Amino acid sequence: MNPFRSFIKRPNKTRYDGEDDDENILYVLRASTLLLLPNLAFIILLCFAPFVAGPFIASFEIGGIRVLNPAVMFSVTVLFYLFVFGFALQAFLNWFFNTYVITDKKIVDLDFQGVLYKNISEATLDNIEDITSTVKGAFGVVFNVGSVFIQTAAEKNEFEFENVDHPAKIRDIIADLVAETKKNGTIRDND
Amino acid sequence: MVPSEITTNLIVPLLTAGEFVKFLRYGILIIMGLYVVYAFIMLRQIDLMNRSFHTPLAGFFKLLGYIHFLLALLVIFAGILAI
Numbered sequence: 001m002n003p004f005r006s007f008i009k010r011p012n013k014t015r016y017d018g019e020d021d022d023e024n025i026l027y028v029l030r031a032s033t034l035l036l037l038p039n040l041a042f043i044i045l046l047c048f049a050p051f052v053a054g055p056f057i058a059s060f061e062i063g064g065i066r067v068l069n070p071a072v073m074f075s076v077t078v079l080f081y082l083f084v085f086g087f088a089l090q091a092f093l094n095w096f097f098n099t100y101v102i103t104d105k106k107i108v109d110l111d112f113q114g115v116l117y118k119n120i121s122e123a124t125l126d127n128i129e130d131i132t133s134t135v136k137g138a139f140g141v142v143f144n145v146g147s148v149f150i151q152t153a154a155e156k157n158e159f160e161f162e163n164v165d166h167p168a169k170i171r172d173i174i175a176d177l178v179a180e181t182k183k184n185g186t187i188r189d190n191d
Numbered sequence: 192m193v194p195s196e197i198t199t200n201l202i203v204p205l206l207t208a209g210e211f212v213k214f215l216r217y218g219i220l221i222i223m224g225l226y227v228v229y230a231f232i233m234l235r236q237i238d239l240m241n242r243s244f245h246t247p248l249a250g251f252f253k254l255l256g257y258i259h260f261l262l263a264l265l266v267i268f269a270g271i272l273a274i
Contacts, residue, residue, distance in 0.1 A: 001247050017243045063208020067215050071273035079223055079266050086230065086259055093252065097240045110244050118239065 003096065006030040006165050016101055016108055017120065026177070026187075027102040029170060031095060031163040032145045039091040046084045050077050090114070100161045102174065104187035107150060109159050123152040123159060125181040131174050133167035150174065216274045223267040230256075230263035 001012075008028040015025070054077065060067050068076060094112060101108040107128070111119040128150055135146035146167035150159040164170055180187055206214065237256040241249040 003248055011246070013245075013247045015245050062211055062215075065208050065212045067212050069273075072216060072219065072270075075223070075266060075270040075273045076219060078269065079226065082259070082262050082266055083226065085262075086226075086233065089255055089259060090233065093237065093240060096248075097244055099244055101244075112236075112240060112243075118243065120243065 003092075004033050004036075006033050016110065018108075018122070019103070020105065023106070024104050025101055026104055027170075027173065029100040029102070029161060029164050031098065032143065032165045034139075034143055034145065035163055036091070036095055039088070043084060043088050043091075046087070047081075050080055100164070102177065104177075107159060107174065109161070121159065123150070123154060125178050125187075127152045127154050128174070128178045129153050131171050131178070133171035135167060148174070220267070220270050220274055223263075223270045227260075227263045227267055230260040234260050 006029065009026070011025055011028050014028060019025070054073070057076075058066075058068055058070075058073050094114070097110060097112045099110045101110065104125075106122045106124050108120065108122040111117070111121075130151035132149045132151075133146060134149070135141060135144065140146050144166055145163055148161040148164060148167050148170050150161070152159065161167070161170065177187060234256040237252050241252060
């Protein structure tokens with residue numbers, strides 16, 4: 001399984017918290033993989049930082065005593081690279097788990113931010129009233145990345161699938177599923 | 192007053208240079224300790240994320256979280272030995 005996919009049709013062995021026994025996940029969507037590139041560039045930059053700043057920090061003295069002797073300097077450098085690893089892991093997990101799930105009954109928006117925030121919203125397909133896709137800016141137009149806004153009849157007014165690849169295709173998929181649900185009361189199990 | 196003047200004129204007279212360096216090194220140790228706490232919270236976060244949205248990669252993420260936490264523990268032990 002490629003962990004960097006942002007558009008997955010009928011994923012295997014995947015389930016979300018609150019899924020019904022007779023419910024099937026049809027699509028899993030994430031923000032475009034391209035959004036990981038700024039973090040990747042920053043991480044590469046951080047990897048070179050000890051080579052640039054290390055000699056200056058290592059030579060820092062107070063009253064003729066080196067603050068960071070070679071052993072402490074080694075520990076600090078390892079801590080720094082561990083921090084870079086932790087930052088990369090956190091950035092990837094935030095991207096991977098901020099997921100939009102489309103099932104044959106619902107759409108589900110899973111939001112995680114940092115370590116301490118979790119939010120899950122869902123709406124049944126028959127509650128969806130209006131779907132809009134938007135592509136804006138040079139980045140969005142060049143790479144076909146944009147947002148899908150889903151208006152529901154329920155109190156919670158709007159779902160937003162942010163920075164997804166192929167927003168028009170996703171809008172079309174959801175619109176077809178909503179139309180089928182409203183017509184037949186269910187989604188027929190076909191590809 | 193620039194930072195080096197603060198160090199020389201205000202802090203160093205209160206402590207000897209050796210004590211001040213020790214004070215800074217204990218500060219580094221505290222940062223390492225805080226990082227262990229963060230690595231542990233991240234471990235719990237991965238568990239929570241895996242339960243909220245389970246994928247075939249759940250085990251792999253858990254493994255990465257444990258490696259990160261164990262490395263944080265190793266770094267603090269190395270720090271204690273070095274300081």
